[in-house]
Amino acid sequence: MKIFRTMASVVVTIMIATLIVAGARAAAADSIDPDADFKAFRDYFTKLFPNVPLNDFVNGPYSMDAELRKQWEAIDDFPPYDFAIDRGKQMFATPFKNGKSYGDCFPDNGIGIRQNYPYFDDKTGEVITLELALNRCREANGEEPYSYVKDEMASLTAYMAFTSRGKPFDIKIPDDPRALAAYQKGEEYFYARRGQLNFSCASCHVQNPGNHIRTEVLAPALGIVAAMPIYRSEWNGMGTMSRRLVTCNSQVRGVPLKPQDELYRDVEYYLSYMSNGLPISGPGARP
Amino acid sequence: MRGRTAHGTALFVAAVLAVVLFAGARASAQTLPGQALAFDRSKGNCLTCHDIKGGDSPGNLGPPLADMKTRFPDRKELAAIVFDETKRNPQTVMPPFGRNLILTDGEIEAIVDFLYTR
Amino acid sequence: MRVWICLAATCWLFRAGAAQAASTEADFKTAMAVAETAEQDAGTLKNQWIPTEQALAAAKKAAAGGDFDAAVAQAKEAEALAKASIAQAKEQQTAWKAGIIR
Numbered sequence: 290m291k292i293f294r295t296m297a298s299v300v301v302t303i304m305i306a307t308l309i310v311a312g313a314r315a316a317a318a319d320s321i322d323p324d325a326d327f328k329a330f331r332d333y334f335t336k337l338f339p340n341v342p343l344n345d346f347v348n349g350p351y352s353m354d355a356e357l358r359k360q361w362e363a364i365d366d367f368p369p370y371d372f373a374i375d376r377g378k379q380m381f382a383t384p385f386k387n388g389k390s391y392g393d394c395f396p397d398n399g400i401g402i403r404q405n406y407p408y409f410d411d412k413t414g415e416v417i418t419l420e421l422a423l424n425r426c427r428e429a430n431g432e433e434p435y436s437y438v439k440d441e442m443a444s445l446t447a448y449m450a451f452t453s454r455g456k457p458f459d460i461k462i463p464d465d466p467r468a469l470a471a472y473q474k475g476e477e478y479f480y481a482r483r484g485q486l487n488f489s490c491a492s493c494h495v496q497n498p499g500n501h502i503r504t505e506v507l508a509p510a511l512g513i514v515a516a517m518p519i520y521r522s523e524w525n526g527m528g529t530m531s532r533r534l535v536t537c538n539s540q541v542r543g544v545p546l547k548p549q550d551e552l553y554r555d556v557e558y559y560l561s562y563m564s565n566g567l568p569i570s571g572p573g574a575r576p
Numbered sequence: 577m578r579g580r581t582a583h584g585t586a587l588f589v590a591a592v593l594a595v596v597l598f599a600g601a602r603a604s605a606q607t608l609p610g611q612a613l614a615f616d617r618s619k620g621n622c623l624t625c626h627d628i629k630g631g632d633s634p635g636n637l638g639p640p641l642a643d644m645k646t647r648f649p650d651r652k653e654l655a656a657i658v659f660d661e662t663k664r665n666p667q668t669v670m671p672p673f674g675r676n677l678i679l680t681d682g683e684i685e686a687i688v689d690f691l692y693t694r
Numbered sequence: 695m696r697v698w699i700c701l702a703a704t705c706w707l708f709r710a711g712a713a714q715a716a717s718t719e720a721d722f723k724t725a726m727a728v729a730e731t732a733e734q735d736a737g738t739l740k741n742q743w744i745p746t747e748q749a750l751a752a753a754k755k756a757a758a759g760g761d762f763d764a765a766v767a768q769a770k771e772a773e774a775l776a777k778a779s780i781a782q783a784k785e786q787q788t789a790w791k792a793g794i795i796r
Contacts, residue, residue: 326794326795329795329796330795333795476794477790480790480791480793480794481786481789481790482782482786482789482790483741483782483783483786484743484744485671485676485677485678485743485744485745485775485778485779486671486676486678487662487671487672487676487782488669488671489790489793491793492669493669495793495795496667496669496793497637497669500635500636500637501635501636501637502624502625502635502637503623503624503633503634503635504633504635505635539744542743542744542745543741543742543743543744544742544743544744544746544747546740550740552740666789666792667792667793675778676778676782677745677771677774677775677778
């Protein structure tokens with residue numbers, strides 16, 4: 290009898306040990322590794338386009354198509370977003386009714402800091418984008434928030450991007466499970482299919498960069514947020530990050546989320562982290 | 577009595593034939609219904625990704641649609657691709673026109689008819 | 695004689711095809727409730743589709759105009775679309791990983 294009890298104990302011990310190891314391996318497989326993602330992401334695009342200099346990816350479709358690039362360079366003497374920069378500079382310098390101004394809400398008075406956004410705020414446990422920070426600044430100083438998809442927000446972010454032109458993205462993911470979770474939610478949003486047309490962001494920007502839908506050349510996902518906000522000829526005007534995300538959703542026949550929805554901020558966080566080291570090129574012009 | 581019935585029947589049949597032929601002639605003089613569906617942005621919108629003879633400014637996410645009768649002799653296979661290409665290729669970017677209720681079965685059949693003329 | 699029988703038969707067939715039970719306002723309300731619940735569920739999953747919203751709007755409009763046949767048809771279409779969008783969201787909860795660049 291005793292030998293059976295011993296054998297049973299041994300078997301059970303082995304079973305438990307196996308489960309612990311398997312559990313650990315499963316956890317490792319599921320563990321979020323932004324640095325591994327980052328390296329794989331960058332390698333994918335640089336291998337796909339070996340003739341595109343790394344920093345040129347921030348120019349989106351112009352890095353993919355020589356003809357398009359010529360057209361873009363032709364308008365560079367009078368960039369269509371200049372008016373937005375001027376307006377944004379003026380707005381930035383104009384105090385709120387309470388005497389404070391935008392600079393008071395940001396490090397370095399808000400100049401040359403765009404490349405640090407989005408960041409993870411450990412106090413509130415959420416991703417803070419530049420657009421969100423600007424509206425929170427307004428509300429904290431007794432002002433009405435701006436629409437995230439209209440020209441005022443585009444002007445402010447155009448100016449702030451302009452003061453950071455050329456500075457490399459420096460997005461941080463603190464060693465905080467909530468930050469990692471936000472990063473992963475952003476990654477999931479990017480790769481998940483949505484809308485009646487069943488596209489994910491990756492369908493166009495990972496699987497088909499440089500290809501064209503009708504006549505529109507698709508940008509690579511690497512560096513895709515570096516040029517925001519953009520003047521889009523198709524829109525005859527400026528478009529914020531929020532406007533672009535909302536439009537992409539509708540184009541695949543998905544009902545857009547509210548601008549600056551948690552998932553939109555998470556996907557911006559993910560894409561910005563993937564673009565770390567690449568220079569801010571905003572505000573940008575696009576066809 | 578018999579003579580008049582045969583005469584009446586012949587007239588009826590002739591009338592029906594005339595209507596059918598006339599309607600058929602009008603259809604082929606206009607765009608095939610399948611082509612209109614294929615090119616319509618709110619329907620097949622095929623030109624967004626495919627080069628198809630008769631269409632302008634096509635995209636290139638998918639292969640050109642030519643020699644379709646040779647390449648897809650099995651009509652059911654072609655219809656299945658339009659219905660849901662993810663079944664063959666889970667990573668495809670082609671929308672599942674049938675599964676996601678973008679096109680009706682009848683519309684898919686009409687588009688297949690059209691594709692077989694390319 | 696045979697001509698008249700043919701014509702009469704054809705007419706009867708058409709009439710039979712058209713003579714389905716007409717939908718009532720109650721039918722519409724039931725169909726609409728089902729569709730709207732499904733669309734709310736899709737909203738919880740943050741995956742609603744534009745055509746679903748369009749079908750719901752078309753159903754309401756048809757009902758407001760008293761055309762309950764069309765209203766019910768649109769509501770049922772909306773339900774089918776909402777359910778397809780829910781199926782997509784649920785499938786993508788795991789399927790999304792297949793696309794990750796490794």
